[in-house]
Amino acid sequence: MSKRTYAILGTGALGGFYGARLQKAGLNVHFLLRSDYEHVSKNGITIESVDGDFRLPQVNAYCDVGNMPRCDVVVIALKTTQNHLLPKMLPPVVKDDGIVLVLQNGLGVEEEVAQIVGSDKVIGGLCFLCSNKVEPGHICHLDYGQITLGEYGANYYPAGITERIRQIGEDFESAGILIEFTEDLLLARWKKLVWNIPYNGLSVILNATTAELMANVHTRTLVEQIMYEIAAGAKSCTRMISDSFIQTMLDYTVKMKPYRTSMKIDYDERRPLEVEAIFGNPLRMAQVAGVNLPQITCLYQQLKFLDGKHRGE
């Protein structure tokens, strides 16, 4: 049994799910919460899951990072819209030889975290998870759950598959989470954007499910054009995404059941949208390399408008 201690920063649909699974597998897990703190410290966490329901009547809950123990692995499971809190939140909770695992959407987040804790402490994870928080401490896991882990090398230089990410992978596998490894975190993140950018963006802008977007010849064409722009963005970072990968994503989405994207759920719930991490950062990364991505720029600006309107800007 691993002796590694875990801190979960952000105990929502994602952090709550993975943290609860780790604790259920016998690991020592510490949960940071905000609005749900009182409820969870009294009642624990309930997971309703396609893989089997379970309840943790007692968890180590905190509302202040200053009260948490320093941990071996600090999992960032906040929405990226909260990342302005990280410079104060992270340092007190990471052991000197600890690791920060970034389980967030989008691009460039590891770079931000590296500026706080040093790039040798950072690894990234891409979650393929479909879950919702239905009420405080109550998470509904609908589908998937796999994580792709990758080392963060300074400036996203591919850093290979190290012993330490294998160990963290084993902890998650012991908790029943399917784990894959990538030698090139930046490539993996760009590939995930091939799905995330068109479907998250257009589902919000056009108030549509993935099935509706794929059933209409015009939006289906637009989705494909945007995917090719993402490949151009990846190429500007010397990462190659093949045409066949794009075709696979399109075919896969056609076969999926109608899906309300996570950004659409955030929008419908009037929560802030992760526009900067998912759209802004890729645009800026390509821009630095002198590459313009006009259709993604268009979605970015449309989403910034809609997000701002929701927040009364």
Place this chain on the structure above:
Amino acid sequence: MSKRTYAILGTGALGGFYGARLQKAGLNVHFLLRSDYEHVSKNGITIESVDGDFRLPQVNAYCDVGNMPRCDVVVIALKTTQNHLLPKMLPPVVKDDGIVLVLQNGLGVEEEVAQIVGSDKVIGGLCFLCSNKVEPGHICHLDYGQITLGEYGANYYPAGITERIRQIGEDFESAGILIEFTEDLLLARWKKLVWNIPYNGLSVILNATTAELMANVHTRTLVEQIMYEIAAGAKSCTRMISDSFIQTMLDYTVKMKPYRTSMKIDYDERRPLEVEAIFGNPLRMAQVAGVNLPQITCLYQQLKFLDGKHRGE
């Protein structure tokens, strides 16, 4: 007093307004209607206008083009979404030496009409008019009204300012309509698109007024980028739109009172949108010249999706 006879095809907010003004000035005008035919043939047309209200108790109303006399000037005032009707509608109503005046939005419509009646019979007009049909035969004229007239030369070759468009201009001026002339109809149409494409498109897609689009830094930037794409489209047709024209359009829109665009009104009323004339035709014209306009393409595909959804596609 001019002896020219006028046929108005499409007696809505635009055709009804201009046709009523021409009749009030003493011209012989014939109105084609569809759903409002019975009402207007019984009750005539009422104009509520910033320039003064008036009523025409009796007008020459028709529901079938076959019953109309052949006219000297046939004014196409239908929405472009009805243009599939023109091949049957136009020939019976145009005199052998008559003229067809296209008062529609967008690009390329004169070309379609030329294929029906021959390019020597076609002239174009760009209307800057703010009016609504509030009920059958009742039009509310809110602002503006100016028309820019231009000859159509085959393939939009600039055809100069001819005697015949001066005469038609005089008819409209006698009816109190401000008239300007352009030597280059295609350039004038591209310039009008500089306003029409970004504001009509984004107002529908983002459910926004012009004021909201200009108040947000992201959509304001997007509007400007789209305007520069239109200039690139015009350039692909060897027409030049200056940066200062674009800046003037932006400044002018900032100073306007908050405005619900005509496409937004159509969308809110669940009427078909003029996506092909305003977006599709410019895209195709640039495409033929090998020029890709990615942001306008994005708006086009988004609008086709929204328009299709309204029509239950």
